[in-house]
Amino acid sequence: MTAKLNIVPFVSVDHMMKLVLATGVERFLTDLAGYIEKDFRRWNVFDKTPRLASHSRDGVIELMATSDGDFYGFKYVNGHPKNMRRGLQTVTAFGMLADVGSGYPLLLTEMTILTALRTAATSALAARYLAPKGARTMAIIGNGAQSEFQAIAFKALLGIDRLRLYDIDIAASRKCAHNLAGRGFDIVICASSADAVEGAQIITTATADKQYATILTDNMVGTGVHINAVGGDCPGKTELHRDILLRSAIFVEFAPQTRIEGEIQQLAPDHPVVELSQVIDGQAEGRTSAEQVTLFDSVGFAVEDFSALRYVHDRLPGTGFSIDLDLLADPDEPRDLFGMLLRAGAKEMAQEPADP
Numbered sequence: 001m002t003a004k005l006n007i008v009p010f011v012s013v014d015h016m017m018k019l020v021l022a023t024g025v026e027r028f029l030t031d032l033a034g035y036i037e038k039d040f041r042r043w044n045v046f047d048k049t050p051r052l053a054s055h056s057r058d059g060v061i062e063l064m065a066t067s068d069g070d071f072y073g074f075k076y077v078n079g080h081p082k083n084m085r086r087g088l089q090t091v092t093a094f095g096m097l098a099d100v101g102s103g104y105p106l107l108l109t110e111m112t113i114l115t116a117l118r119t120a121a122t123s124a125l126a127a128r129y130l131a132p133k134g135a136r137t138m139a140i141i142g143n144g145a146q147s148e149f150q151a152i153a154f155k156a157l158l159g160i161d162r163l164r165l166y167d168i169d170i171a172a173s174r175k176c177a178h179n180l181a182g183r184g185f186d187i188v189i190c191a192s193s194a195d196a197v198e199g200a201q202i203i204t205t206a207t208a209d210k211q212y213a214t215i216l217t218d219n220m221v222g223t224g225v226h227i228n229a230v231g232g233d234c235p236g237k238t239e240l241h242r243d244i245l246l247r248s249a250i251f252v253e254f255a256p257q258t259r260i261e262g263e264i265q266q267l268a269p270d271h272p273v274v275e276l277s278q279v280i281d282g283q284a285e286g287r288t289s290a291e292q293v294t295l296f297d298s299v300g301f302a303v304e305d306f307s308a309l310r311y312v313h314d315r316l317p318g319t320g321f322s323i324d325l326d327l328l329a330d331p332d333e334p335r336d337l338f339g340m341l342l343r344a345g346a347k348e349m350a351q352e353p354a355d356p
């Protein structure tokens with residue numbers, strides 16, 4: 001029997017949580033990092049363009065699309081730092097995977113949870129190539145929605161087991177520590193960013209504020225440290241002091257997008273940066289010495305969402321963690337779309353109860 005192509009599987013938030021929990025968070029992150037790594041290794045096959053961003057005073061709404069020639073994927077995502085104060089998420093998302101041959105969608109899914117997972121998987125993947133060998137301690141500054149995912153990905157992919165947490169709201173750090181309890185971390189809640197980075201070989205910044213913020217100043221970053229800068233991802237929204245950038249080896253996802261959105265928006269447009277895909281496929285070096293400061297200037301790129309969509313699409317069959325959506329009109333004779341509408345009307349009339 002051929003599958004009904006007009007019926008599209010939909011993964012709700014509830015089903016995504018069940019899929020992640022049934023897989024195991026660490027395994028999900030590790031498998032997803034494997035998909036991302038494979039796609040970064042075949043970087044040239046992808047359609048690549050900076051995302052389409054609609055900025056407003058309070059945030060941004062973005063469309064992120066790409067294709068490898070066989071599949072097409074897109075994500076709708078927002079970033080609204082003030083949302084949290086109204087009890088809403090800073091970042092929410094959903095997305096779709098489609099078949100390039102027919103243009104028919106293959107999967108529609110929530111991507112709020114999936115974005116946190118793919119961001120963390122990408123960060124940890126980058127750190128595998130860039131962080132100092134044997135790193136065990138990571139500072140996480142900004143302990144909101146992304147923070148636990150980052151911690152678990154770094155444990156799964158690099159063996160990070162000591163965390164130093166800092167957030168301007170201590171309730172966020174307490175929440176993060178509580179959620180990570182029993183997962184094999186030694187966790188310290190710190191009183192400041194400067195305190196948090198003390199003795200850390202990796203520093204993750206994941207704060208949310210729509211301004212040129214200075215979460216880290218130059219004197220806080222010692223030699224040999226790897227910085228995973230996640231929160232500066234919009235024009236006018238950065239986390240690091242410019243001086244840190246000037247003495248770091250900088251790695252990015254897709255340079256044309258990062259130059260608009262990343263920490264490097266603070267630098268000259270021709271400041272040298274290396275794309276992570278080049279490091280992954282061996283064209284460029286990652287960390288070259290124990291003393292070097294490396295920076296992954298993460299903003300999030302469409303290929304990572306594409307990898308995540310493909311991973312979920314491959315994992316779904318047989319799990320029962322989706323529902324069928326009647327998403328596409330599918331007349332028996334493709335040109336008779338109007339006839340299908342007429343027949344539906346006639347059927348409805350026939351079903352209407354007769355007047356008493």
Ligand SMILES: NC(=O)c1ccc[n+]([C@@H]2O[C@H](COP(=O)([O-])OP(=O)(O)OC[C@H]3O[C@@H](n4cnc5c(N)ncnc54)[C@H](O)[C@@H]3O)[C@@H](O)[C@H]2O)c1
Binds near residue numbers: 119146147166
């Ligand atoms: N690079 C990517 O691919 C990617 C993906 C997802 C989210 N993000 C970005 O990551 C950031 C975090 O996202 P989230 O969903 O965790 O947001 P969130 O609102 O849930 O958490 C942000 C946390 O940062 C804290 N914070 C704000 N200013 C701070 C400061 N000066 N010092 C310390 N802590 C501070 C807040 O108190 C809050 O707990 C956002 O800026 C978001 O846009 C980037």
